[in-house]
Amino acid sequence: xxxxxxxxxxxxxxxxxxxxxxxxxxxxxxxxxxxxxxxxxxxxxxxxxxxxxxxxxxxxxxxxxxxxxxxxxxxxxxxxxxxxxxxxxxxxxxxxxxxxxxxxxxxxxxxxxxxxxxxxxxxxxxxxxxxxxxxxxxxxxxxxxxxxxxxxxxxxxxxxxxxxxxxxxxxxxxxxxxxxxxxxxxxxxxxxxxxxxxxxxxxxxxxxxxxxxxxxxxxxxxxxxxxxxxxxxxxxxxxxxxxxxxxxxxxxxxxxxxxxxxxxxxxx
Amino acid sequence: xxxxxxxxxxxxxxxxxxxxxxxxxxxxxxxxxxxxxxxxxxxxxxxxxxxxxxxxxxxxxxxxxxxxxxxxxxxxxxxxxxxxxxxxxxxxxxxxxxxxxxxxxxxxxxxxxxxxxxxxxxxxxxxxxxxxxxxxxxxxxxxxxxxxxxxxxxxxxxxxxxxxxxxxxxxxxxxxxxxxxxxxxxxxxxxxxxxxxxxxxxxxxxxxxxxxxxxxxxxxxxxxxxxxxxxxxxxxxxxxxxxxxxxxxxxxxxxxxxxxxxxxxxxxxxxxxxxxxxxxxxxxxxxxxxxxxxxxxxxxxxxxxxxxxxxxxxxxxx
Numbered sequence: 001x002x003x004x005x006x007x008x009x010x011x012x013x014x015x016x017x018x019x020x021x022x023x024x025x026x027x028x029x030x031x032x033x034x035x036x037x038x039x040x041x042x043x044x045x046x047x048x049x050x051x052x053x054x055x056x057x058x059x060x061x062x063x064x065x066x067x068x069x070x071x072x073x074x075x076x077x078x079x080x081x082x083x084x085x086x087x088x089x090x091x092x093x094x095x096x097x098x099x100x101x102x103x104x105x106x107x108x109x110x111x112x113x114x115x116x117x118x119x120x121x122x123x124x125x126x127x128x129x130x131x132x133x134x135x136x137x138x139x140x141x142x143x144x145x146x147x148x149x150x151x152x153x154x155x156x157x158x159x160x161x162x163x164x165x166x167x168x169x170x171x172x173x174x175x176x177x178x179x180x181x182x183x184x185x186x187x188x189x190x191x192x193x194x195x196x197x198x199x200x201x202x203x204x205x206x207x208x209x210x211x212x213x214x215x216x217x218x219x220x221x222x223x224x225x226x227x228x229x230x231x232x233x234x235x236x237x238x239x240x241x242x243x244x245x246x247x248x249x250x251x252x253x254x255x256x257x258x259x260x261x262x263x264x265x266x267x268x
Numbered sequence: 269x270x271x272x273x274x275x276x277x278x279x280x281x282x283x284x285x286x287x288x289x290x291x292x293x294x295x296x297x298x299x300x301x302x303x304x305x306x307x308x309x310x311x312x313x314x315x316x317x318x319x320x321x322x323x324x325x326x327x328x329x330x331x332x333x334x335x336x337x338x339x340x341x342x343x344x345x346x347x348x349x350x351x352x353x354x355x356x357x358x359x360x361x362x363x364x365x366x367x368x369x370x371x372x373x374x375x376x377x378x379x380x381x382x383x384x385x386x387x388x389x390x391x392x393x394x395x396x397x398x399x400x401x402x403x404x405x406x407x408x409x410x411x412x413x414x415x416x417x418x419x420x421x422x423x424x425x426x427x428x429x430x431x432x433x434x435x436x437x438x439x440x441x442x443x444x445x446x447x448x449x450x451x452x453x454x455x456x457x458x459x460x461x462x463x464x465x466x467x468x469x470x471x472x473x474x475x476x477x478x479x480x481x482x483x484x485x486x487x488x489x490x491x492x493x494x495x496x497x498x499x500x501x502x503x504x505x506x507x508x509x510x511x512x513x514x515x516x517x518x519x520x521x522x523x524x525x526x527x528x529x530x531x532x533x534x535x536x537x538x539x540x541x542x543x544x545x546x547x548x549x550x551x552x553x554x555x556x557x558x559x560x561x562x563x564x565x566x567x568x569x570x571x572x573x574x575x576x577x578x579x580x581x582x583x584x585x586x
Contacts, residue, residue: 042335239304
């Protein structure tokens with residue numbers, strides 16, 4: 001367990017050294033810049049658009065970090081031959097996979113936390129001095145705590161994407177891993193279409209195949225509750241619990257699968 | 269670093285299989301018990317347009333971009349239309365084969381905006397205002413305005429404000445007072461609707477086309493507006509009604525002078541010298557009224573209130 005923590009912290013330090021957190025500066029500038037412009041362009045919809053933009057930016061920036069760092073987590077060690085140094089230490093192979101994954105998740109969590117703080121700060125600035133009638137007209141409060149529900153689900157979604165990237169990283173090259181991870185990401189957003197295949201195809205075998213794929217592929221669309229949160233619609237605790245639970249189970253599947261593959265790999 | 273035994277690999281695979289079963293159960297549970305609201309309209313454009321696939325993961329943001337595009341489109345077209353409205357070389361829209369400036373993309377832009385985000389409240393309400401405005405302030409398409417609001421009602425049937433807006437379009441743009449009253453009545457029947465919706469229905473039926481009824485409608489719109497844009501639009505309409513009233517009063521004075529002197533009055537100075545008026549009369553926006561060569565009092569084309577709307581009563585009476 002100590003070695004797992006040690007690998008995770010090393011991974012986190014490495015990403016900080018790689019200037020990954022510069023991403024936050026770009027995010028803050030993006031939000032602040034748009035806050036000045038949007039009020040003039042959107043006929044009073046500046047807060048809605050800022051929330052949409054903030055949550056989307058979190059998701060998009062996080063996706064690129066998860067994929068482009070995740071795909072190199074294990075394969076980079078193999079390419080650099082630094083895997084031999086690790087193998088010489090009293091560390092189990094699965095600890096390498098889990099430690100690397102935990103390090104990147106820590107980086108993503110720090111990123112998302114700071115981005116959330118920046119989003120709330122900008123929202124507070126825009127909403128400051130707002131009159132009572134304007135406040136009453138809002139679908140959701142300016143500093144709506146429910147935004148955190150969307151943020152938490154975005155983080156879990158990024159954890160799933162990181163797990164996909166890590167899984168492919170255990171046996172594939174970085175380029176192929178990136179392509180496969182993006183493929184899974186795209187498929188993850190369309191998996192609901194697979195469930196409804198019976199509405200467009202009559203063949204039973206195809207319907208069953210599509211239904212099976214729906215359950216096997218990661219379903220990423222449920223993690224996106226931006227529209228609900230921004231419009232002040234309820235996202236129940238049950239929905240949150242089931243969706244987070246599903247994400248964690250899928251992460252566990254991918255990490256165990258990745259660890260098993262990595263454990264059987266021959267580095268000679 | 270040790271490699272795992274065959275037994276531990278098999279037990280790992282068994283765990284993965286168990287977890288997959290758990291994942292399937294969680295998916296089924298969420299789909300069955302915690303399904304989020306969706307709209308059937310959501311696929312209207314996205315299934316037909318390849319671009320829809322590009323923005324699939326960020327629909328709320330895409331709807332914002334389309335909304336900004338709709339506002340910019342409406343703003344630029346309105347500006348062009350107003351500039352060309354007085355151009356002697358351009359035929360008036362009624363005579364032209366096609367209006368000199370068209371708003372063809374306005375409805376599709378608003379439709380896509382509300383398809384991407386079916387709960388985009390302002391897009392329905394402002395969109396209906398944009399669509400129903402007569403040329404050069406808009407395309408003059410009350411049918412599309414009503415269609416947009418009805419689309420909103422299909423998603424949010426508890427929005428009495430959409431019925432208020434539909435009634436408004438029927439009253440002000442279509443001059444169908446029975447349909448307007450029906451819309452106000454249907455809005456009034458929704459839980460949470462204000463008491464005055466019922467009054468609007470009654471006064472629309474009783475005094476449809478009457479200026480005082482129009483003023484009541486716009487005053488309610490002004491009082492219930494919860495953003496600056498809607499409030500300013502209502503204020504402009506109220507000022508236009510004031511301007512029409514002032515023009516009617518001034519015209520009576522001018523007609524009296526014409527009758528007495530037998531000549532045309534094309535300047536305010538004779539009226540000021542005669543003490544009939546105290547100075548050059550200004551419209552509610554602060555721009556001087558003009559006198560035509562045939563002694564008709566009219567609003568300056570430089571006034572932000574120009575052109576004045578055709579009142580429901582005057583059109584139906586014609």
